[in-house]
Amino acid sequence: MLSLRVPTPTSFRRLHAGRSRLSRDCLFSYSPSFVNRGVRLRVRSTKSEVVFTPTEEEEEVTLPEELQPELMPKHVAIIMDGNGRWAKNQGLQPWDGHRAGVEALKEIVELSGRWGIQVLTVFAFSTDNWIRPRIEIDFLFSLFERSLKSEFQNLAQNNVRISIIGDSSKLPKSLLRLINEGEEGTKNNKRLQLIVAVGYSGKYDVLQACRGIAQRVKDGEIDVDEIDEGLIEQELETNCTEFPYPDLLIRTSGELRVSNFLLWQLAYTELFFAQELWPDFGRSGYIEALMSFQQRQRRFGGRKS
Amino acid sequence: MAELAGQIKRMNGGINQLLEQIFGFSRRCLFRVISMGPIPNHLAFIMDGNRRYAKKCGLEEGSGHKAGFSALMLMLQYCYELGIKYVTIYAFSIDNFRRQPEEVQCLMDLMLEKIKSLLEKESIVHQYGIRVYFIGNLALLNDQVRDAAEEVMKATAKNSRVVLLICIAYNSTDEILQAVKKSCINKLDNIEASGSYKHEDSDIEAKDMENQEKKIQLVDIEENMQMSVAPNPDILIRSSGETRLSNFLLWQTGNSQLCSPAALWPEIGLRHLVWAILNFQRSHSYLEKRKKQL
Numbered sequence: 001m002l003s004l005r006v007p008t009p010t011s012f013r014r015l016h017a018g019r020s021r022l023s024r025d026c027l028f029s030y031s032p033s034f035v036n037r038g039v040r041l042r043v044r045s046t047k048s049e050v051v052f053t054p055t056e057e058e059e060e061v062t063l064p065e066e067l068q069p070e071l072m073p074k075h076v077a078i079i080m081d082g083n084g085r086w087a088k089n090q091g092l093q094p095w096d097g098h099r100a101g102v103e104a105l106k107e108i109v110e111l112s113g114r115w116g117i118q119v120l121t122v123f124a125f126s127t128d129n130w131i132r133p134r135i136e137i138d139f140l141f142s143l144f145e146r147s148l149k150s151e152f153q154n155l156a157q158n159n160v161r162i163s164i165i166g167d168s169s170k171l172p173k174s175l176l177r178l179i180n181e182g183e184e185g186t187k188n189n190k191r192l193q194l195i196v197a198v199g200y201s202g203k204y205d206v207l208q209a210c211r212g213i214a215q216r217v218k219d220g221e222i223d224v225d226e227i228d229e230g231l232i233e234q235e236l237e238t239n240c241t242e243f244p245y246p247d248l249l250i251r252t253s254g255e256l257r258v259s260n261f262l263l264w265q266l267a268y269t270e271l272f273f274a275q276e277l278w279p280d281f282g283r284s285g286y287i288e289a290l291m292s293f294q295q296r297q298r299r300f301g302g303r304k305s
Numbered sequence: 306m307a308e309l310a311g312q313i314k315r316m317n318g319g320i321n322q323l324l325e326q327i328f329g330f331s332r333r334c335l336f337r338v339i340s341m342g343p344i345p346n347h348l349a350f351i352m353d354g355n356r357r358y359a360k361k362c363g364l365e366e367g368s369g370h371k372a373g374f375s376a377l378m379l380m381l382q383y384c385y386e387l388g389i390k391y392v393t394i395y396a397f398s399i400d401n402f403r404r405q406p407e408e409v410q411c412l413m414d415l416m417l418e419k420i421k422s423l424l425e426k427e428s429i430v431h432q433y434g435i436r437v438y439f440i441g442n443l444a445l446l447n448d449q450v451r452d453a454a455e456e457v458m459k460a461t462a463k464n465s466r467v468v469l470l471i472c473i474a475y476n477s478t479d480e481i482l483q484a485v486k487k488s489c490i491n492k493l494d495n496i497e498a499s500g501s502y503k504h505e506d507s508d509i510e511a512k513d514m515e516n517q518e519k520k521i522q523l524v525d526i527e528e529n530m531q532m533s534v535a536p537n538p539d540i541l542i543r544s545s546g547e548t549r550l551s552n553f554l555l556w557q558t559g560n561s562q563l564c565s566p567a568a569l570w571p572e573i574g575l576r577h578l579v580w581a582i583l584n585f586q587r588s589h590s591y592l593e594k595r596k597k598q599l
Binding site for chain 2: 202203204206207209210211213214217218224227228229232255256257258259260263264266267268269270271272273296297298300
């Protein structure tokens with residue numbers, strides 16, 4: 001397997017990934033990097049299992065040596081806290097912090113896909129965040145729109161499925177339209193599911209599940225006695241994924257709270273509190289969190305013999 | 306010779322008493338200093354690590370839980386001295402029924418013994434005027450434990466100084482499930498009782514209001530939660546270093562500060578409590594500001 005690295009001229013950023021045959025046994029593949037690190041060219045034998053993956057430096061194709069593949073969590077949830085404080089520390093405006101936060105998110109999404117994590121849920125905007133200044137909220141939504149537009153191709157090429165959960169009733173119509181297009185356009189992607197919680201709170205999720213169940217009881221579809229935990233799980237917004245319960249929750253910026261994120265789903269989730277602010281949380285922070293997860297003993301109320 | 310031994314023993318006893326009084330006095334001074342800042346109203350504990358403690362000290366099965374009970378009594382005393390009004394403890398989870406039957410039985414026997422001891426005159430509940438609630442799916446307990454629990458709740462119903470909530474046969478998802486069921490039943494009963502209103506087509510606002518009233522609201526679920534007898538915990542402390550909620554108070558700890566000292570539960574002490582409260586005081590003013598804004 002050969003690997004070449006070329007610098008990134010601007011025109012390459014829009015390059016679509018593709019493969020072409022060099023010979024009967026050789027495939028030549030190229031794809032743009034998610035974070036503009038350059039275009040990677042790779043030649044590999046067709047005799048080995050050929051699965052389309054974005055190409056990076058050799059040592060990053062496999063899992064970092066600190067992590068064990070059999071202990072990787074299926075579902076990681078992240079509370080991306082600290083953008084405002086990061087901006088303040090740098091002497092910048094809050095929106096610069098959010099922009100830096102989006103870049104950090106892109107890196108984590110890429111790493112998650114590469115390291116075999118199947119679901120990544122991120123807390124982008126809570127119901128509590130509505131109290132922020134209107135100018136910041138408007139900026140956040142326009143940043144979200146811009147990011148969705150610019151990253152849609154990347155998501156598609158990297159086989160990432162995007163889903164949005166939360167109360168969408170207060171979101172601007174243009175954003176809602178983009179969200180629907182994004183969800184529809186990526187619904188068949190299988191490598192990584194990125195769930196973005198916007199206008200979300202754990203209590204709201206349980207409440208809307210409760211309302212859904214009440215409606216079904218009223219319509220005679222189910223009996224009150226048939227209401228059980230499985231039914232509530234089906235009605236929660238995380239029913240958009242096969243793995244609704246996070247194995248690991250990471251919160252950045254050193255705050256030791258869950259802040260009403262994924263209430264029901266966090267029953268047995270391992271919690272990890274990182275000191276760094278979100279824009280500074282990169283590969284090394286992620287590895288530290290995953291290493292901590294892999295060392296935990298999960299008993300789910302029972303006993304390890 | 307025996308007289309000398311007796312005298313030494315009495316002296317030791319005297320010294321111990323003196324040391325205890327000095328420690329007690331220093332502790333109360335420390336609490337006075339801490340009380341200058343905000344004190345949490347409600348503390349919750351996940352008492353994890355009893356069995357590991359027994360193994361570590363080479364004790365027999367069951368001794369870890371007994372040591373854990375002593376640690377709990379000490380913690381309750383400190384909370385009382387600090388003026389913390391509500392304390393919740395995770396005594397036994399519904400998931401714990403999956404353990405070996407011998408261990409479950411041993412725990413049930415210990416709990417029965419300790420619950421009965423709460424009824425004694427010298428017990429801590431009478432000393433401090435504690436009202437006790439047993440929170441959980443009590444139907445899953447055996448008759449003896451359930452009856453003892455109900456007796457304690459009845460006997461302490463008039464106390465009001467401090468509230469102790471003991472979560473036994475409890476799971477947060479089970480608590481939420483029961484609240485959801487009750488909310489559904491109540492709402493459906495209300496709809497049936499009120500009948501349907503006939504509105505004019507132009508009376509959209511009234512129709513909207515009616516639709517809103519028909520929908521289950523957050524307060525409907527919350528008032529049906531067993532834990533609604535207490536405010537939300539300010540701090541949740543889980544011993545033994547594990548950092549997870551293990552299906553405990555998921556609904557109520559959304560904004561609680563989470564602490565996970567590495568000490569096993571029987572090793573938990575004053576310094577862990579003080580550390581948790583100091584951390585709470587650090588973030589308290591920011592949280593209060595947020596609460597007012599909401």
